Amino acid sequence: MPGGVLSEVVMSCFDPSRREALVAALGLPAALVVAGAAGAAPVPRVVSPSNSFEQKASRIMRSYQVGDQKGLDSLRSVEVAVPEPGPGEVRIAVKASALNHRDLMVMEGRYGGPKPPSRVPVADGAGEVVALGAGVTRVKLGDRVTAPHFSTWIDGDYDPSVFVADVGNMRDGWLQEQIVLPASALVKLPEQMSYEDAAALGAAAITAWAVIEPFGRVKSGDVVLTLGTGGVAILALQIAKMSGAKVAITSSSDAKLAACRELGADITVNYRTTPAWHEAVLAATGGRGADIVVETVGLGTLSQSIACCAPNARIGWLGGLEGPPPAGPNLGPLILKNAVLKGITSGSRKMLEDLLRAFDGNGVKPKIDRVFPFGQARAALDYLATGGHIGKIVIRHG
Ligand SMILES: NC(=O)c1ccc[n+]([C@@H]2O[C@H](COP(=O)([O-])OP(=O)(O)OC[C@H]3O[C@@H](n4cnc5c(N)ncnc54)[C@H](OP(=O)(O)O)[C@@H]3O)[C@@H](O)[C@H]2O)c1
Known part of the structure; x- marks a missing residue:
């Protein structure tokens, strides 16, 4: 990878804490953290990769970000450091994600207020657990999982505090190759259920x-x-x-x-x-x-x-x-x-568990209109915006 691309990766992170993590993960000069301090315009810089690029490349992934949220043209495709799970969190290799009407609103800045440009959109997805943070026992490596977008609403009555951890809105969503989520939010997929079907059984x-x-x-x-x-x-x-x-x-x-x-x-x-x-x-x-x-x-x-x-x-x-x-x-x-x-404001992990069991038990597959490859996420959002679909639009990752 040319040094300029690595530089682009770093400069795409406007959020100082993310930038710091990225610089550390890539082993780049600490000066880049300061160069991208909050509010500063990204300054193109060329960073020379060291000779251990293969090792660094495995810590880089593809992701989409909401950018300045002025419409679908704001969607940007970037390469960023693979996120590390903290205590109680897991990292999931995303296999499929699914779109909702609200993703259009997020990209237009009409959902939950302005977000940092580096926020990853999309509320729904499914994938395989590939890393465990400290103290995680609820799931294990290799588990096939999904989660409700209100990642802290486990069961019981709705509370407005669930919006604080709303996936694809207040925290990074599924339109990336790997996502970090709290282990407490995860629901294991029924054995026969595909990742695409599970992603389609999210918020909607x-x-x-x-x-x-x-x-x-x-x-x-x-x-x-x-x-x-x-x-x-x-x-x-x-x-x-x-x-x-x-x-x-x-x-x-x-x-x-x-x-x-x-x-x-x-x-x-x-x-x-x-x-x-x-x-x-x-x-x-x-x-x-x-x-x-x-x-x-x-x-x-x-x-x-x-x-x-x-x-x-x-x-x-x-x-x-x-x-x-x-x-x-x-x-x-x-x-x-x-x-x-x-x-009605969406629902809890318990509701997601119940509905996955119902679809699986009844042998019913959610109606998926079209599946787009990860590289065509923008085309998938354009298709959603036309309203030509029946049911769900899914994105296959990898
Ligand atoms: N409260 C919550 O937690 C929650 C959760 C999910 C979604 N939502 C909201 O629910 C709505 C639907 O979301 P979605 O993801 O299902 O949207 P979507 O996939 O984009 O579906 C939109 C469809 O609504 C239909 N429609 C539009 N105007 C209509 C009208 N006047 N009468 C009847 N149908 C009409 C159209 O169907 P035809 O093409 O067949 O006419 C259109 O294709 C959105 O407002 C979304 O924000 C809320």
Whole structure:
């Protein structure tokens, strides 16, 4: 590797602590730490690699970073030092990662405030444990693992503090060759589950699960309504079908609705050609409506979701794809229907464990639309932004 490339690697680290670790790991002059002090513009410098390059190269990996978060053009591909696990942490060789709508928001600076340019995006992934920090006994080398993006939410009620360790947002995410995570966050993959399927069963699946299972308490024969054909909605469809529920789903595309019927959807409505889609859902359920609503769109569709929910329905509001109508959402029918509207913020490690067991036990594979190679992460994000997908977009690492 030419010395200039090593220099680029170092100068790409704006975070002083990361820069320091990188300089130490590569055995480079300590002066580079000072040259890149916080706030300083990166100054191109040529660093001559020593003759032990092979040894150093094994400590370098490829990674993506969020850059200045002004859109997908901000995504940058870099080489950095392989991160070392601290006490209670493990290092994982990432085999697959998966995209979510929020990754677009992160790249546009619209999710959780501005981040250091060196932050690694992407909330979901799976891989093999390759290094253990001090005191780790929960997992061993070679284990195949994944983790919820709220890496400190193990079980029980939601607490806002989980955002502090949100993977791909407040701490480095999966769009890198190796990731360090707390061992306490990890979930072992069922034996038959591929890394790609496990990555696809991350944030979107956990959130759909949180609505349908712990909140919705789904029963066989319930009607579950979900909107659109993105990651959350399609995983909601699959989870609901596993539970013996009937599924109503909307889309702007008849072709996508046909794909939903193949996945088991019972009621399919095109919300473009049938703007009063709530009436179609009511008609298709004999006037009763949906027992559980996975509200992926938000305030823009909430009035219609409430209008077509059943008595005693549970509505889990998780999405923000459309803002409120000018007059605001019509919440009045919640009272007459004795329905419950609850905000849903993803879920815990326990929920991830339960949903992996459910997919594995039922022999169901998450619907993956396309798999991109690691080197084409930008193309994968572009594809997500077009909205042409059904279900999940996965990136294969290595
Ligand atoms: N609260 C949480 O913890 C949590 C977790 C995950 C996701 N989310 C949120 O949930 C939403 C969906 O996320 P995602 O990752 O599933 O997104 P995604 O994969 O990008 O899916 C977006 C899909 O939504 C559909 N859509 C857009 N506007 C619609 C409308 N007016 N009516 C019906 N469908 C509409 C479109 O489906 P068609 O092409 O079929 O029309 C579009 O393809 C986002 O707002 C995301 O931020 C929240």
